[in-house]
Amino acid sequence: MSDILLLGAARSGLSATAQSLVAACGAERVDARGLSPQALPAAAGKIRLLCAGDDAPDIAQLRAAPAWLDALPEARALVVWRSAVDFVNSRLRARPGADFIDHCVLWTRAQRAARDLAERHAGRVLAVEQRRLLAEPQTVAEEMRRFLGAPEFSASAAARTLAAARPGRSAAMMGAAVDNPAQTGWSMAEVELFLSICGAESHPGESAALLRAAESRRPIDLRQALLDRASPQGVRIEPAEARGGAAVVRFPRRSDAASAQPEALRLFSIEAGGRRMARLCLKALEGEGEAQFEIVESLTRKPLCVERLALSGGAELNLARLLPPHGGLIDLTIARAVHDGGGAFAIERASLSTA
Known part of the structure; x- marks a missing residue:
């Protein structure tokens, strides 16, 4: 089986996905952030799981992903993503000192970069929504097995790992995802900022209705x-x-x-x-x-x-x-x-x- 490039914005389910892939095929995890394909350690007979999550609005890893897939023609890329409102909410809890706008920009740039990557390398990129990792572990595991095309990939092992309860799981993965900005407790200024940055990607054609809904719930x-x-x-x-x-x-x-x-x-x-x-x-x-x-x-x-x-x-x-x-x-x-x-x-x- 080829190398696997694991991409996505931090707090989108990257850790759970990586653990499931290791359990399914014994892949060797490699922190590929900041590396070039030429600087990768030798595979040593194992599948390399190249973990390259983004934690900053510059999305350096997703921007570098096309070059990785060009340099590794047999590699496949898995992109894990999370709904915009739930992603920003999670980031606000985890990084209260960061600017609200940074979380919005990170999500929007990551979504656009992932879409561009899938268009440039059609058939070599699979996008998985984070909440499905817990809600549909067996289905997601089977999708990954078919996508990676590896007979040694154990979908049952991947599904068990995804379904296992572990400390640190986010609210979305435990069934409490929020998709409507009116239900977040954000200020109207934050709702308007979120929709101006993320709305075209997250809620196409719905921004005006969401603003009205948020306004109706604003204290x-x-x-x-x-x-x-x-x-x-x-x-x-x-x-x-x-x-x-x-x-x-x-x-x-x-x-x-x-x-x-x-x-x-x-x-x-x-x-x-x-x-x-x-x-x-x-x-x-x-x-x-x-x-x-x-x-x-x-x-x-x-x-x-x-x-x-x-x-x-x-x-x-x-x-x-x-x-x-x-x-x-x-x-x-x-x-x-x-x-x-x-x-x-x-x-x-x-x-x-x-x-």
């Missing part, structure tokens, strides 16, 4: 919305950069004449969609009293959440409430419930999300 920053467009009645709201952008709400000192006047901060017609998890973090700054936090349906005025929150002595209050099903358009009110004098509190965080 709403109620704190910023209150600063931008709330309707204050008898209160003031202002940003506090020294507090990390918190919104500071100030209630004036009451007089007898003003005691009947409403003192509230209202945010009308929030397009909540299916978002039902409301979160609020308040910190008392001045004075003591109670604030009422209320969410109602905009059209029916049906109450969805009503909470009284005691504010005193610099205390911080955290509220998380799952709202009942609603029509998608809601109003938010934060009002003074009980207060003896002027006071102030900071809205440190406030959001509405799907979970």
Whole structure:
């Protein structure tokens, strides 16, 4: 059997594939990264498994692959790939310090290079999706056996190795792959960046729909919305950069004449969609009293959440409430419930999300 060139972006299933090939035909693993075909160690009577995974956006190994196949006319190339969203998610977990854009560029360049390689060397390149390694080990092993054309290749040994549970397997290989950027928790800026770089390869013709889906699941920053467009009645709201952008709400000192006047901060017609998890973090700054936090349906005025929150002595209050099903358009009110004098509190965080 000829040499096997194993290619793909790191965290796409290269290790599992290499282990299955060693088990199937006793191949000798060779780290071929940075080598030239002329610098390869002698085969010593064994099949050489030339491992050349890419871990950087320059995809140096995939770019060199055509020269390898030209220099080794009997060799075959296996390219392992992973769905774009799942790949980027996995890279973010494994390399949190790397730039988001690098993961996107690596995936897109790897996909294009693999396609070009298969077109240039038709019949000598087999692409295998990572999740199939676990979901269909026997089928994948048979495909590799036929592709490599080696009677000594044991498909059953390859399948057993692929199916074996091993530490370090990724979420995708354990059946938890994510393909929709709306389900990732990425920011809208990251979703847009991902689709601009990977979308043509990963979701051809679907980018606009995926953006809409991601937008519909994006958490709403109620704190910023209150600063931008709330309707204050008898209160003031202002940003506090020294507090990390918190919104500071100030209630004036009451007089007898003003005691009947409403003192509230209202945010009308929030397009909540299916978002039902409301979160609020308040910190008392001045004075003591109670604030009422209320969410109602905009059209029916049906109450969805009503909470009284005691504010005193610099205390911080955290509220998380799952709202009942609603029509998608809601109003938010934060009002003074009980207060003896002027006071102030900071809205440190406030959001509405799907979970």
